Amino acid sequence: MAVSKTRDERAGWLRDHLEGRAVLSGTGQPGAVESRLLLGVLLRGAARQEAGLELSEFEARMVDSLEHWLDREEVDSFGRIYSEVAEKRGLAGVFPQAVTGLALAEPYTEETFRKDLAQVPDMSQRSDVQVVDLAKGGQDAIAAPNERGGSRYSTTIVTSSDAVPAAAPGPTRIQARRLECVQDTDEATSDEIYFAVATASDLGHKRQVRTQEYGSFDTGDNRHISSDPFFDGRYNKTITLSIAAWEADDSGSGFYNEMDKKLPLIADALWNAAVALEPYPVGQWESLAEWIKVGSMITTIINWLIDALRNDDDFIEERTIVLDHAAIEKYKRDANLSWWWFRGDGARYRFYLNVWDPS
Numbered sequence: 001m002a003v004s005k006t007r008d009e010r011a012g013w014l015r016d017h018l019e020g021r022a023v024l025s026g027t028g029q030p031g032a033v034e035s036r037l038l039l040g041v042l043l044r045g046a047a048r049q050e051a052g053l054e055l056s057e058f059e060a061r062m063v064d065s066l067e068h069w070l071d072r073e074e075v076d077s078f079g080r081i082y083s084e085v086a087e088k089r090g091l092a093g094v095f096p097q098a099v100t101g102l103a104l105a106e107p108y109t110e111e112t113f114r115k116d117l118a119q120v121p122d123m124s125q126r127s128d129v130q131v132v133d134l135a136k137g138g139q140d141a142i143a144a145p146n147e148r149g150g151s152r153y154s155t156t157i158v159t160s161s162d163a164v165p166a167a168a169p170g171p172t173r174i175q176a177r178r179l180e181c182v183q184d185t186d187e188a189t190s191d192e193i194y195f196a197v198a199t200a201s202d203l204g205h206k207r208q209v210r211t212q213e214y215g216s217f218d219t220g221d222n223r224h225i226s227s228d229p230f231f232d233g234r235y236n237k238t239i240t241l242s243i244a245a246w247e248a249d250d251s252g253s254g255f256y257n258e259m260d261k262k263l264p265l266i267a268d269a270l271w272n273a274a275v276a277l278e279p280y281p282v283g284q285w286e287s288l289a290e291w292i293k294v295g296s297m298i299t300t301i302i303n304w305l306i307d308a309l310r311n312d313d314d315f316i317e318e319r320t321i322v323l324d325h326a327a328i329e330k331y332k333r334d335a336n337l338s339w340w341w342f343r344g345d346g347a348r349y350r351f352y353l354n355v356w357d358p359s
Contacts, residue, residue, distance in 0.1 A: 005308060007074060013308060014078060018043075018085040018094060024303050031123040031296065033096050037116065038272075038297040039304055040095030041108050042066070046079030047086075048104055056107035061275075065268035069261045069305075096120075113276060120293050128153060128299070129292055134160040134330050134337065152317045152344060153303045155295035157288065160326040169325055172239065172332075173232045173358045174199065176225035181217045182348040185247075192248035193217060193316070193349065196259055197230045198266035199241045202274035205233025208263035210256070213248040230353070238277060239323045240270040240295075242302050245316040245342040245349065255309070262305050273298040273322075295322050316344035331355035 005013060016022040024036070045059035046066065055063060066075045083104070085091060091100045098116040102108065123129055128151050179193070192215035200206040211227045231239055273294050280287035299320040306318060319340060323331070331338045331353075338353045 010070075010074070010308060011077060011081060014081050015085065017304070018082065018091065019089060020094065022307075024300060024307065029123075029126045029128060031121050031126065031293075033093060034120045034293075035123065035296040035300045036095050037098060037113075037120065038062070038269075038294075039301050040091070040099035041113070042301065043078060043082045044095075044099055044102075044104070044108065046075050047082040048079070048107070050076040050079035050083070051104060053105065054107070056109045058110040058113060059108055061268070061272055065265050065272075068264040068268070069258075110276075114279065117276075117290060117293060122289060123292050123296050124289065126296065128155065129296060130154070130156045131288060131292065132156060132158045134158065134327055135162045152315065153299050153306075153320075154318070155292070155299045155320045155322070157291050157295055157322045157324075158327040159288075159324045160330045162326060162330065169235050169328070170357050171232075171234055171359045172201075172328060173229050173354075173356055174239070174241070175229045175354050176211065176227050177335075177352040177354045179214060179217075179223045179225055179352070180350040181219055181221045182350055183346065184217060184219045185347040194246055194248055195351070196244045196246060196263060197241065198263045198270060199231040199239060200267050200270035200274060201231070201233055201235035201239045202237050202271075202278060203234050204271055205231070205235070206264075206267040206271055207231055207233075208260075208267050210260060210263065215248065225352075232358070235325075235328070237325055238274050239328060240274055240298075241321045241323070242266050242270060242318060243321065243340070243342075243351070244302075244306065244318040245344070245351075247314050247316055247344075258309055262309065266302055266305060269298050269301050270320075291322060295320060316347070316349075317342050328355060332357060 013022070017024070041059065042062045045055055045063040048059065049055055049063055063075065070078070086100070098119070124131070192213050194213045195211045197209045207230060209228050209230055211225060214223050230241065276294050277291055280290045302318060302320060306315065332355050335354055338355055340351045342349045342351055
């Protein structure tokens, strides 16, 4: 049964992570510590706020978003715990030197981040990261991350080497279409599954959706998915999605309320990622390396947020998906392209999305 943590439990959970008694997914992957750069900036920003220091705009965007989940007093308590652990034990090996080596009095700005990002080592060889070119293999090239040796959290960046349409991006809607159970779990009862989704574009259009539960799922079953659009707005270069698949249990309303609080925070994190990617042109391989780094950092924050909520028996998999302009337009032209694998506890699901221009 999935249950949400109490305030005291969240404090203990944070200490466990900062003191090395608990680890996030992706530990042991190339650039594992560096992938926690933005998470470190977030918690360090909370520490600066708790100390009464003025936050940079970059820090404030991140720290303010925590209040979707926690009240101001608890955000400050997170910052206090960060400062206590940093003073007593140090945080080397938890967060990169770019965070831990900066005096608390010094603000962390967007300019600082861009300089630090250039120093982050290549992350393209991580098994929880995948770059897909729809013009070379199409959607079939997208694997379930844990089939590739990755974790239950992953980053997939989708582009297309076809010429990017010259026209400015128009209104875009992304909506679930259907769910196919390719292989159900080994449990005696039928599977019950639902999705928690947050999306954002680089123009700041954001949405959060938790679908209804779809029960009695067995191998070979197909279900039409009826939900609000996952995204409905405009973009300039990118739309980013976080789609987490969960198996429904007898969790109480408190668990779902806690999940619903986190979805706007995840949407804010996706938007922050899109803003961070703004200087890196679409369709250039040199830029793609930076996209991979930022995508991995945002996936780490999402991992951290879900870890504060989840029970291993209920969580299936989370996918962070970054779509560039060429990929979005390609999906609009071919509705059969956009489907995604989700896999966990022996089960395999194929989740189909529609991407189109609603105007």
